[in-house]
Amino acid sequence: MSSSYQEFAHIYDELMNDIPxxxxxDLLDLASTGVVGKKVLDIGCGTGLLSAMLSKKGASVTGVDLSAxxxxxxxxxxxxxxxDIEFIQxxxxxxxxxxTYxxxxxxxxxxNYVISQTDVRETFRRIYKALGKDGVLLFDVHSIFKMDEIFLEGPFVFDDQRITYMWQTAPGDEEHSIYSQLAFFVRQENGLFKRFDEVHMQRTFSVTEYVGMLNDAGFQIERIFADWEDEPPTDESERVFFQVRK
Structure with a gap:
C-alpha cells in the first residue's frame, strides 16, 4: 500500500458504509453461541468498527492491524x-x-492483502496457535470470479459530493491477483478538493486451496458459504466465507 495510507484511514469509514x-x-454469534464474555481477535481490524461493535456486545476484544x-x-x-479494546500493530x-482466544x-x-501463499499458510498457523480448544475462525475472501472478472471491468468511479475517487485496475503478477491504483479527491472545509493516491494489491485462492491450507494448519471446516447467504459458493459468487474450528 502507498505511503499516503494516513489520508485513507480518515475516510475509510465513509467508504465502508455499505458493509453489513x-x-x-450475527455470524459470530451463531458460530460461537454468542460473543458475550468471549475473547475475540479482530485481525485486520482497520479503524476498529467491528472491534467496537463486538466490545459493545460484551466481548473482550484485541484488534490487530498492519497500519499504524x-x-x-x-x-x-x-x-x-x-x-476497553487492546490494539496491536x-x-x-x-x-x-x-x-488464548x-x-x-x-x-x-x-x-486478500496477504499475497504470498506461504504467508497465508503462516497466518492460519498462527491463528490456530492463538485459539483455545474449540476456538472458531471466521473470515471472508474475494472469489476468483470477482478477482479475475469483476475487478477487471474497471475503471470505477465513486462520487458522494464529499469524496470522489477513480479506481483503475489491472491483473497483478500473481495468479488471481489485482493491482489497483486509486486517486481520491476529498472536499475540504473551504470547498476545495485535496487529492491523494493509493496503490493496493490483493490476491485470492480457490476454495479448494483455502481448505487445504486450513486443514494443514489443523482446522476443521464447519461451513463454507457465499455472499452473506447460507448457500454454498457458485462459479459467480463474489465473496466466500469460511467458518472453521480448532
Whole structure:
C-alpha cells in the first residue's frame, strides 16, 4: 500500500458504509453461541468498527492491524466510546498474542492483502496457535470470479459530493491477483478538493486451496458459504466465507 495510507484511514469509514457489519456479529454469534464474555481477535481490524461493535456486545476484544494510521483511528474510536479494546500493530502473518482466544475474525477480505501463499499458510498457523480448544475462525475472501472478472471491468468511479475517487485496475503478477491504483479527491472545509493516491494489491485462492491450507494448519471446516447467504459458493459468487474450528 502507498505511503499516503494516513489520508485513507480518515475516510475509510465513509467508504465502508455499505458493509453489513451487523451481519458479522450475527455470524459470530451463531458460530460461537454468542460473543458475550468471549475473547475475540479482530485481525485486520482497520479503524476498529467491528472491534467496537463486538466490545459493545460484551466481548473482550484485541484488534490487530498492519497500519499504524488505521489503529490510531481505532484507538480514538474506542476511547471516545469508553471501550476497553487492546490494539496491536502487526502483519497477520506475524501474529503473536498473549494467552488464548475463543474467536478470531478476519473481515472485509483483509486476508486478500496477504499475497504470498506461504504467508497465508503462516497466518492460519498462527491463528490456530492463538485459539483455545474449540476456538472458531471466521473470515471472508474475494472469489476468483470477482478477482479475475469483476475487478477487471474497471475503471470505477465513486462520487458522494464529499469524496470522489477513480479506481483503475489491472491483473497483478500473481495468479488471481489485482493491482489497483486509486486517486481520491476529498472536499475540504473551504470547498476545495485535496487529492491523494493509493496503490493496493490483493490476491485470492480457490476454495479448494483455502481448505487445504486450513486443514494443514489443523482446522476443521464447519461451513463454507457465499455472499452473506447460507448457500454454498457458485462459479459467480463474489465473496466466500469460511467458518472453521480448532
Amino acid at each position: 457489519y451487523d451481519a458479522y456479529i 494510521d488505521m489503529l490510531e483511528v481505532a484507538s480514538n474510536r474506542a476511547r471516545s466510546l469508553g471501550l 502487526q502483519p497477520m502473518q506475524q501474529l503473536e498474542v498473549e494467552g 475463543d474467536i478470531a475474525v478476519i473481515s472485509i477480505d483483509s486476508l
